[in-house]
Amino acid sequence: MEKTLLNIISKLRRTSGPLDPNALDRIIRARNREVAGPVRHVAKKNLLPLYQDIKAHQPQTWASWDISPELEARLVRTLQVKPRRTASGVATVTVLTKPWPCSSACLYCPNDVRMPKSYLHDEPACQRAERNWFDPYLQVTARLRTLHQMGHVTDKVELIVLGGTWSDYPDAYQIWYMHELFRALNDMSSEAAVEHEAQARRERYRSAGIANERDDLAAWAAKAQARVTAGQATYNQTVRELYACGTSANAQSSRDNAIFAQIKTSGAKQATGVSGCPGSPHLVSSTPDAHATAQTPRTGWAAVATWQTATFSQLEALQRANETAEHRCVGLVVETRPDAVTPQRLATLRRLGCTKLQMGIQSLDERILAANHRGIGTDRMREAFELARIFGFKTHAHFMTNLLGATPESDAADYLRMVDDPAFKPDEVKLYPCALVDGTGLVDRWHRGTWRPYTENELVNLLADDMLATPPFTRISRMIRDISAHDIMTGNKKVNLRQLVDQELSRRGAPVQEIRTREIAFGAAAGDQLTLAEVAYETANTHEVFLQWVRDDNRIAGFLRLSLPRAQYVAEHACDLPIHPGEAMIREVHVYGRVAGLHQGGENAQHRGLGSKLIERACDIARNEGYSAINVISAVGTRGYYRARGFTDNGLYQQRQL
Structure with missing residues (x-):
């Protein structure tokens, strides 16, 4: 070589x-x-x-x-391998929290007891997380090493924390998890320090027996899978035979008996099932209780939990260090449900360093929400959007097509409502079709014929319609979940679904305004080729202005989200809000193009002053609208950037007087 x-x-x-x-x-x-x-x-x-x-x-x-x-x-x-990984201007690192139950019981949602709720262990990010015992430090350092070896600049990092509902985890675990994320970024300047810490952690997890618990559970599920695959018994019968022949007598008997107890109490309904193939099994459940019961008895995890704690003062010390670190956090995302969004939790998320919320919306049709046992109504979703927006967070909605009770026509109308109704209008969307996974309640509806997957033609045309309906201030981040094809019983299994949609859009010849389609990526972005365009729109509690640098072909090189809160809303909710009357908010500044290292000139759009010009224009707009100050929901690693542009630290935000 x-x-x-x-x-x-x-x-x-x-x-x-x-x-x-x-x-x-x-x-x-x-x-x-x-x-x-x-x-x-x-x-x-x-x-x-x-x-x-x-x-x-x-x-x-x-x-x-x-x-x-x-x-x-x-x-x-x-x-460089996979250059698209950092074409959006940052190095994205996805991590998972440890396995944990969820209080919801949505009909379509799998419960893999090896994973946090709704995730399956053979999804790529899940595999990386499990190999690293769901440890945030090990996940971040391993991923950054890989990206570096692939030739990517990794000094500006967006951290995406997945794992069901963030606020369902204990408070001490939440603080510790963020503490370790920042510790990992800060340590990346020393390969020797990272390797020493990683080895110590791996040994600590092994000593707690977590590796054995993980392997035992995989082997346990594999045995059940083999019996079912061979047609020797139903799943429940197989489980009973396994226990009858002594499986529960091993060192993990408390965990196994707990799982079996849940199965026995499920009555005639089969509460659990195994999907996947031999060699890649996972135990899934259609009920949250089964997931919770399976997780609780793991003695190794209980031991680990005693040292998975940190204080806010410890976290804030690492955050201050990250402001000048070689690898800085320029965005921090967590995943939650709309009913978990409250002023108190949002204030805590800001202290943790978060800048964006991913929220499981799925549908705005009350009939479909009820049919799929969602348990959350549109009124609560509306309130969640209002709170997230007024706190300055970017909103990233999860939206699903092909749920029980939906049709392509109803899905199209439902999506149009989300991107058009002032109550919602998310900044980003994960738009993906419902995937039928074994062990979920939707399987029974499929067998009974009350649910069917859309045909490829129906799905592609629906998603193309949705793309055309998406306004220029919204980004569709993805169109599929990373669920392996062998785990999907029926429906779309094509990983290039978005490519098929793009081909349909090309055939139609209609212009697409959605952000991701227009990202400049590797294209040139000389300043004299760009025009600053402004898109104004109304939400339920703010006037928004989306400022964007665009070329003549409408390709986008950078943007800023300016939020001008309505005075009446701020006054009515004054006791719950961290902002005051007369304060505007910058919710996001993003410049596209291949990642440029810190303090280095970019070959595309980055580090050419585009962000500074966006900020100055936002300040002018806010000043002209009568606002006396402007806040920015800065990430920890961008605090220095905003200080250099006239902002000072001010509680949960940075602020500049107008």
């Missing part, structure tokens, strides 16, 4: 930019043809880690190559 690397470097010396994929592929294929026998062939994904290793551990060899900073930048660009 070293010779291949030298061939690439030689080629780069004769060019002015990075090699295009075809040129790189020709070099790799030419080298592979030269290699004979059992020697492993060269793969692109291994070349950049090799270069990084030689630079770090063979300085004399690296020095002999005479690599200038400019040449190294082009080499990294050439060898």
